[in-house]
Amino acid sequence: MTATAPRTDADTAAVRRAIASTARPPRPGPLATALTFGWRGMLKIKHVPEQLIDVTITPVLFVLMFTYLFGGALAGSTSAYLQYVLPGILVMSVVFTTVYSGVALNTDLTKGVVDRFRSLPIWRPAPLLGALLGDSVRYVLAGTVILVLGVALGYRPEGGAAGALAALALVVVFSFGLSWVYSAVGLVLRSPSAVLNGGFMVLFPLTFLSNVFVDPRTLPGPLRAFVDVNPISVLATATRSLMAGAPDGTAIAVSLAVAAGLAAVFLPVTTRLYRSR
Amino acid sequence: MTSGSTLAIEATGLAKSYGETRAVAGVDLAVPAGAIYGVLGPNGAGKTTTIRMLATIVPPDAGTARVLGHDVVTEADAVRGLVSLTGQLASVDEELTGRENLVLVGRLLGHRRAAARARADELLEAFGIAGAAGKLVKHYSGGMRRRLDIAASIVVTPQLAFLDEPTTGLDPRSRNQVWEIVRALVAEGTTVLLCTQYLEEADQLADGIVVIDRGRVIAEGTPGQLKASVGNGALHVRLLDPARRPEAARLLESAVGTVTLEPDPAALSAACSDADRAATAVGALGRAGVGLADFSLDQPSLDEVFLSLTGHLAEEPAPATQEAS
């Protein structure tokens, strides 16, 4: 405190004046409320930018590791494998980031501010929807890191910049749908680390038993059947097709439908869990 | 809106259990509008759970409650539009600045950006937080955080404010500031439901008090009524010369009543709640030439009220409701 520091005590007369002005504005709409919560998420990133390290470092490691460690063995050359695997890694790193949405929500719940949100006259799903909209910014970031790094290492999308952006958009929309599942998990499990472990316990097998890293034609029958119906495979196929400039309409439609289905089922579930915990 | 009813809160049989723990086991409340109503109880008594049901955060397992005329379950949204909550855990976002917290609440309540900012600045100034407006709340002192929390509760002035232990952990100076703010709220017409473990706080602020213990109401009334129900106050006397204590005891015994010798060899007290008789007794000591260091006439403290109501002190958590974690 310096000698010129402003007053640090309450001024009762001013408090009374502030209390006396009771104007209550009209209630904001649902979307405006959700966007305000999205703004809250942005402010947190602004104050603690270090929290983006997970989102940026992990994808970089994935690209480097898979390309240079496995590339030669799996595809004959690192450049050929990079061309195959990069869209898959885009899917994997953005999808992995959704687990952090559940972790963040679980952490948030231990804070007293949640009780304030629950006592405000606002649209009930707004805090969740806003947080997930805010998290989508992270997904865009993680995806952009992968694309930029891939191009730097020699990856060339045949679909050009437009194809790459369309692919990124698809992956982000899918992840937004999936993040509702992790929000529910984040509300059910007791601790942030339980959410993290539980989340990856499901996502690791789903990602590795997909066509993200290998062409499933080499796989034994039953495994191949699973890989073919795995939604992560479908999303990877759709993403690859967009980046290759030859959109696979079915795979894209199925990916979007899965995202919409997850959001439709888990939005009400998550909203109810948020209220009752 | 509340159609002539002068009760701000009317609850009957409110109950809430968490697993085996009966956090609230049937609470009735009748809180008059426009006053400060104290909910007094030790740790784990069920104060926070009661407030959370009334503020529509958790639905009750049983019982009903109307807040400002609206049912907390079927008309929860209407209740939320009239009340505000200052929770026991600071209900502000520690990872945002003080100003951002107030703008956030303003925006959520429907203020446009400019209006939300103007209101935030007005409140920061009035509550003495303007100098730290741009600092993250996690770096605030306890007193500043509490004031910010209350400021967030009056971004739009509520008709009823729930305050859950607003001064726990504050130094006397910060506590006094919070008390002043609470008095200002009521002076401007807001009803306040105040949970506290501090008997002095309830005595200082509340017009009516309900004492709860282990999820049940065990007493209700004004601070004065509660004290009266416990019985007499006491005349405390301290002598200049401890050797005169037996003589002083005899004199007090005949002037007022039962005398208790205190651990201090120069001090003694007599049960008495009538100021005139106390004056007579002190006069008698003076005439007999027993020199007095000081004397006082005490009302029973709410601590004593609590002890006599519950059979245990307020500071001791009740064994049956100790927290599992």
Ligand SMILES: Nc1ncnc2c1ncn2[C@@H]1O[C@H](COP(=O)(O)OP(=O)(O)OP(=O)(O)O)[C@@H](O)[C@H]1O
């Ligand atoms: N969310 C919860 N889950 C499990 N148990 C709970 C929960 N909330 C409260 N309890 C239990 O219910 C009982 C009453 O708790 P409550 O917080 O209402 O008491 P309180 O009077 O506010 O106490 P304190 O003075 O410590 O704040 C306690 O035994 C507590 O452990």
Ligand SMILES: [Mg+2]
């Ligand atoms: Mg409490």
